[in-house]
Amino acid sequence: MIDGILIGLSTAFSISNLLMVIGGCLIGTFIGMLPGLGPMSIIAIMIPVAISIGDPSAALILLAGVYYGAIFGGSTSSILINAPGVASTVATSFDGYPMARQGKAGKALTVAAISSFAGGSIGAILLMIFAPALASVALLFHSAEYFALMVVGLSAIAAFAGSGQVGKALLMTLVGLMMATVGEGALFNQPRFTMGILDLQSGFGFITLAMAMFALPEALFLVLDPSRSNSGGSGGDIKDLRITKAEAKKIAPVIGRQSIQGFLIGVLPGAGATIASFLGYAVERNLASKEEQAEFGKGSIKGLAAPESANNAACTGSFVPLLTLGIPGSGTTAILLGALIALNVSPGPRLMIDQPEIFWSVIISMYVGNVILLFLNLPMIPYIAKILAVPRNYLIPFILFFTLMGAYIGQNNATELLILVGFGVCATLLRFANYPLAPLLIGFILGSMLEDNFSRSMQLYDGIRFIVERPMTMGLLALAVILVALPTFRARLVRKKELQAAESD
Amino acid sequence: MSFIRARRAIAAAAVTAMAFSLPTASIAEPVVESIHFLIPGGAGGGWDGTARGTGEALTKSGLVGKASFENLSGGGGGKAIGYLIENAESQNGTLMVNSTPIVIRSLTGVFPHNFRDLTLVSGTIGDYAAIVVGKDSPINSMADLLEAYKADKRGTAIGGGSVPGGMDHLVAAMVMEAAGEDATAVKYIPYDAGGKAMAALLSGEIAALSTGFSEAIDLANAGEVKIIGVTADERVAAYNQAQTMKEQGIDTTFVNWRGFFAAPGLPQDKLTAYQEAIAKMYDTPEWETVRARNGWVNIHNSGDDFRTFLEGQEKVIGDLMKKLGFL
Numbered sequence: 033m034i035d036g037i038l039i040g041l042s043t044a045f046s047i048s049n050l051l052m053v054i055g056g057c058l059i060g061t062f063i064g065m066l067p068g069l070g071p072m073s074i075i076a077i078m079i080p081v082a083i084s085i086g087d088p089s090a091a092l093i094l095l096a097g098v099y100y101g102a103i104f105g106g107s108t109s110s111i112l113i114n115a116p117g118v119a120s121t122v123a124t125s126f127d128g129y130p131m132a133r134q135g136k137a138g139k140a141l142t143v144a145a146i147s148s149f150a151g152g153s154i155g156a157i158l159l160m161i162f163a164p165a166l167a168s169v170a171l172l173f174h175s176a177e178y179f180a181l182m183v184v185g186l187s188a189i190a191a192f193a194g195s196g197q198v199g200k201a202l203l204m205t206l207v208g209l210m211m212a213t214v215g216e217g218a219l220f221n222q223p224r225f226t227m228g229i230l231d232l233q234s235g236f237g238f239i240t241l242a243m244a245m246f247a248l249p250e251a252l253f254l255v256l257d258p259s260r261s262n263s264g265g266s267g268g269d270i271k272d273l274r275i276t277k278a279e280a281k282k283i284a285p286v287i288g289r290q291s292i293q294g295f296l297i298g299v300l301p302g303a304g305a306t307i308a309s310f311l312g313y314a315v316e317r318n319l320a321s322k323e324e325q326a327e328f329g330k331g332s333i334k335g336l337a338a339p340e341s342a343n344n345a346a347c348t349g350s351f352v353p354l355l356t357l358g359i360p361g362s363g364t365t366a367i368l369l370g371a372l373i374a375l376n377v378s379p380g381p382r383l384m385i386d387q388p389e390i391f392w393s394v395i396i397s398m399y400v401g402n403v404i405l406l407f408l409n410l411p412m413i414p415y416i417a418k419i420l421a422v423p424r425n426y427l428i429p430f431i432l433f434f435t436l437m438g439a440y441i442g443q444n445n446a447t448e449l450l451i452l453v454g455f456g457v458c459a460t461l462l463r464f465a466n467y468p469l470a471p472l473l474i475g476f477i478l479g480s481m482l483e484d485n486f487s488r489s490m491q492l493y494d495g496i497r498f499i500v501e502r503p504m505t506m507g508l509l510a511l512a513v514i515l516v517a518l519p520t521f522r523a524r525l526v527r528k529k530e531l532q533a534a535e536s537d
Numbered sequence: 538m539s540f541i542r543a544r545r546a547i548a549a550a551a552v553t554a555m556a557f558s559l560p561t562a563s564i565a566e567p568v569v570e571s572i573h574f575l576i577p578g579g580a581g582g583g584w585d586g587t588a589r590g591t592g593e594a595l596t597k598s599g600l601v602g603k604a605s606f607e608n609l610s611g612g613g614g615g616k617a618i619g620y621l622i623e624n625a626e627s628q629n630g631t632l633m634v635n636s637t638p639i640v641i642r643s644l645t646g647v648f649p650h651n652f653r654d655l656t657l658v659s660g661t662i663g664d665y666a667a668i669v670v671g672k673d674s675p676i677n678s679m680a681d682l683l684e685a686y687k688a689d690k691r692g693t694a695i696g697g698g699s700v701p702g703g704m705d706h707l708v709a710a711m712v713m714e715a716a717g718e719d720a721t722a723v724k725y726i727p728y729d730a731g732g733k734a735m736a737a738l739l740s741g742e743i744a745a746l747s748t749g750f751s752e753a754i755d756l757a758n759a760g761e762v763k764i765i766g767v768t769a770d771e772r773v774a775a776y777n778q779a780q781t782m783k784e785q786g787i788d789t790t791f792v793n794w795r796g797f798f799a800a801p802g803l804p805q806d807k808l809t810a811y812q813e814a815i816a817k818m819y820d821t822p823e824w825e826t827v828r829a830r831n832g833w834v835n836i837h838n839s840g841d842d843f844r845t846f847l848e849g850q851e852k853v854i855g856d857l858m859k860k861l862g863f864l
Contacts, residue, residue, distance in 0.1 A: 171740060173740060174742045216647075217700075230611055230612035234611070234612070234613050382733075382735060445611050447611065488727070492724070
């Protein structure tokens with residue numbers, strides 16, 4: 033492990049890679065601040081840039097930097113104009129925006145930055161401990177276990193979808209799985225569902241699909257829904273970034289607890305930063321004293337620190353299943369996984385052995401990214417925040433341009449553009465109907481792995497005997513059943529309680 | 538395209554101007570003024586590396602004045618083949634890179650065309666295939682593998698990085714067939730990436746792995762695998778310890794070639810010039826640099842030799858695929 037850390041240090045601290053982290057964090061912060069553009073859209077836009085770099089370590093470092101930057105930028109817009117860029121910073125606006133309205137915007141940003149830094153750093157330490165341990169277990173996995181893991185990943189989507197969203201999330205997952213079957217699979221050497229179109233022979237391009245799902249709809253959404261695009265433009269009045277000693281003392285235990293809790297939630301496939309931030313907010317609210325509880329929602333610094341440290345730790349946590357098992361736990365890590373595959377890196381338990389420089393340099397760059405966000409971005413926030421005042425009619429064409437160029441470059445195939453626009457329009461319609469798009473992408477990514485591992489296991493065991501013959505497979509599949517059954521069970525429990533309450537009235 | 542063509546024209550003009558202004562210069566005149574390389578896959582793949590490496594050696598050594606590259610992916614390479622045939626008249630300056638899959642995929646009908654629809658320029662490089670086992674495996678030779686296979690036919694699976702009926706599968710089947718086993722009974726497990734196949738080999742899911750020889754050398758040098766057989770005629774200098782299949786009484790050879798094709802109806806003088814440039818390339822230090830960097834093996838088959846080679850390979854692979862039930 034020490035060797036690995038040293039390799040990681042030397043890779044991450046090369047000048048070009050440091051520039052990647054700095055550049056990534058800055059770009060992420062800039063775009064992440066724009067309402068509506070979350071980490072997923074930004075990473076989707078940046079993938080072609082990263083791939084054109086060619087060196088997988090540098091590309092992943094850049095994308096990871098963009099990722100943290102976007103989350104930081106997202107909390108900035110949540111605090112300043114109450115317009116969270118992403119779901120995971122919604123909880124940040126609960127107390128952050130009231131603080132800004134009380135004229136404490138500077139303080140709120142500092143608390144957010146420090147909490148994010150602590151959450152990210154503690155998460156990175158835990159990642160260094162967790163990932164190698166998990167990878168050594170995963171080395172024993174056969175195709176049967178991978179198949180079962182994919183099933184767990186897919187069922188987790190149902191378990192962690194918002195209330196009333198379970199059906200929609202499962203439906204979108206199914207669409208993703210269906211789209212994954214287009215083209216030549218590993219099982220058959222004949223193309224499937226290509227309708228004779230030669231361009232579909234190798235299936236849908238992941239990058240094209242990611243752009244169509246996340247970059248194009250966001251841009252179109254900003255055009256079609258003008259209510260989202262009027263910015264507050266309050267970038268000018270940020271002053272007094274300092275926090276007092278008493279305040280620091282107050283938030284320290286919150287940060288500690290939420291960093292660990294957030295990390296653990298992030299590790300679970302299907303959960304992620306959004307759930308971690310809401311859960312973190314709720315837990316801290318319950319733990320707080322009576323008078324502090326009254327402050328929550330009115331500008332409590334505890335209420336701001338909790339979701340900020342939790343969502344950053346969860347982001348780091350979601351790298352554990354990505355790097356050790358090759359399974360994306362969230363939409364964002366699904367996009368990162370697609371980028372890695374495009375760079376000829378296959379994440380999984382072998383990554384640490386085959387390409388330790390990639391594995392460790394990503395972890396080390398997480399520290400660097402966190403430090404940069406704290407020391408570079410914080411003093412510059414008053415200036416960066418000016419981007420909130422840039423009219424949308426200048427920004428949207430830029431996003432559209434980069435999206436279209438990105439899909440074309442690398443493949444030089446104009447059909448990709450047709451696919452991009454076609455799916456982009458469909459995705460925009462789905463967004464209007466409030467269908468979540470991340471499950472579709474996760475389904476698409478997991479679909480081919482699910483099928484390949486299933487077919488390999490079928491071949492190896494001459495049938496589906498492997499389910500009963502391999503106890504680990506059986507255990508994982510049982511977990512998947514529990515994950516799917518849980519939301520229904522919980523809903524029924526709630527109904528029962530309500531009924532009882534109604535009866536006792 | 539028009540941009541590339543314009544650039545080519547400028548380059549050609551520059552070359553001509555130079556030739557006129559320096560009539561006595563000792564700089565060797567390029568054999569071909571310019572070549573446009575058509576790459577049927579995206580940037581960074583094996584085809585991409587072959588075309589760009591060859592272009593680099595040809596231009597740096599002065600055999601070719603200027604090289605340009607175009608990636609045209611789609612249809613697993615089928616789109617580029619179709620493009621070259623449909624636009625044959627305007628593509629006289631184009632060379633397309635391709636490799637063994639053009640034979641396999643034409644046989645299965647995935648490609649509507651085959652190599653006979655194109656002008657065969659030259660096969661340039663190749664890679665042998667190898668069977669490897671994990672570093673801790675009790676298997677040390679093909680004889681051991683065959684023994685393990687005979688003892689437990691359903692439990693001794695061979696993995697590879699191609700689809701069933703693809704190159705790695707055919708190599709595994711070819712070797713087992715030559716060793717006197719029924720090729721259809723061999724359990725072949727496909728993996729979509731080298732890393733995954735290696736993980737499966739080390740976790741014991743598969744007993745052996747069918748892979749390219751240069752990749753196998755990298756893994757063997759890293760101490761991860763033992764190479765138990767290579768499909769070359771003689772031992773290969775790059776990894777002398779690896780026994781050939783022939784040495785072990787398994788009479789089979791296989792080479793995964795890469796080479797260049799031109800549009801159908803290419804004028805004979807152009808074809809001769811391309812072939813001459815490629816033939817001269819092998820003696821240049823620039824080529825040696827590129828070749829050594831990529832670990833390629835020189836396997837030069839020009840024109841009719843290339844046709845004979847491809848037809849031979851098509852026959853062997855076609856017979857095997859029929860036997861395995863893929864045709």
